[in-house]
Amino acid sequence: MRLGVLDVGSNTVHLLVVDAHPGARPLPAYSHKAELRLAELLDERGAISEDGVERLVATVLEALQVAEDKGVESVLPFATSAVREATNGDEVLRRVAAETAVELQVLAGEDEARLTFLAARRWLGWSAGRLLVLDIGGGSLEIAYGLDEDPDVAVSLPLGAGRLTAGDLPGDPPDSEDVRTLRRRVRAEIAKVVSEFTRFGTPDRVVGTSKTFRQLARIAGAARSAEGLYVQRELTRKKLEEWVPRLGSMSAQERVTLPGVSEGRSRQLLAGALVAEAAMDLFGVETLEICPWALREGVILRRLDHLP
Numbered sequence: 229m230r231l232g233v234l235d236v237g238s239n240t241v242h243l244l245v246v247d248a249h250p251g252a253r254p255l256p257a258y259s260h261k262a263e264l265r266l267a268e269l270l271d272e273r274g275a276i277s278e279d280g281v282e283r284l285v286a287t288v289l290e291a292l293q294v295a296e297d298k299g300v301e302s303v304l305p306f307a308t309s310a311v312r313e314a315t316n317g318d319e320v321l322r323r324v325a326a327e328t329a330v331e332l333q334v335l336a337g338e339d340e341a342r343l344t345f346l347a348a349r350r351w352l353g354w355s356a357g358r359l360l361v362l363d364i365g366g367g368s369l370e371i372a373y374g375l376d377e378d379p380d381v382a383v384s385l386p387l388g389a390g391r392l393t394a395g396d397l398p399g400d401p402p403d404s405e406d407v408r409t410l411r412r413r414v415r416a417e418i419a420k421v422v423s424e425f426t427r428f429g430t431p432d433r434v435v436g437t438s439k440t441f442r443q444l445a446r447i448a449g450a451a452r453s454a455e456g457l458y459v460q461r462e463l464t465r466k467k468l469e470e471w472v473p474r475l476g477s478m479s480a481q482e483r484v485t486l487p488g489v490s491e492g493r494s495r496q497l498l499a500g501a502l503v504a505e506a507a508m509d510l511f512g513v514e515t516l517e518i519c520p521w522a523l524r525e526g527v528i529l530r531r532l533d534h535l536p
Contacts (some may be wrong), residue, residue, distance in 0.1 A: 239493070308334075414502050
């Protein structure tokens with residue numbers, strides 16, 4: 229069957245069309261994205277602005293048309309932290325449902341972490357042993373650990389690259405004191421949950437998913453996306469520590485010139501790097517692998533698991 233996953237994230241609204249059936253890996257057929265950066269469209273009350281809601285509705289309608297054009301049988305629509313934590317989130321959901329007939333399922337942060345973990349486990353297989361999975365989104369950081377397909381522990385922290393950039397790094401390039409302040413806050417937040425994971429022992433493999441980790445790995449020397457999904461890509465803490473101060477001294481436009489960095493994500497890259505560096509340091513990770521599957525694939529896999 230041809231499925232569509234409509235992911236209303238903190239950075240993008242992404243429709244991923246896949247051909248899938250139980251027992252087989254989902255095969256990507258088409259990808260349609262629109263960068264809304266909802267995490268940066270919050271007003272002083274923490275609500276998504278009227279302009280943001282209108283743009284979201286228009287983007288969902290556009291995605292539905294694309295899904296129809298591509299022959300999608302069923303669309304799985306969900307929203308993550310930007311809508312989940314907006315003070316007017318319920319109103320936004322009602323507007324989207326009324327104007328598009330799409331009822332977005334709002335995923336809890338822990339569910340995001342669990343579904344992303346499932347995707348990483350299926351990609352790497354059982355031989356990967358105990359997995360620690362890190363995912364940096366636009367609105368939140370998800371961390372999960374376990375030996376099976378359902379992790380032993382999963383948490384979500386409000387440390388997304390878009391959220392932190394909008395709230396803590398207003399300058400371009402950012403003020404050095406703002407960077408230091410954010411660095412301290414990020415590390416304090418992550419440190420609160422480290423013991424929940426370390427009591428389960430040292431992971432056999434550490435995996436990073438999401439665009440942020442892929443871009444950081446690319447600027448640190450990993451293979452280009454054009455070389456395919458199956459090329460092994462890694463990010464070392466040593467290389468990341470070298471890049472963080474360099475990113476902090478660059479403007480968003482200067483970061484766009486780096487390999488693999490898109491214009492839409494360039495402003496957020498420093499905040500994402502600070503989160504990645506803190507997580508790798510506090511969890512004692514020297515090297516992590518980049519996994520091409522993440523939350524969207526986890527949603528698809530869970531749906532396939534429940535088909536008769």
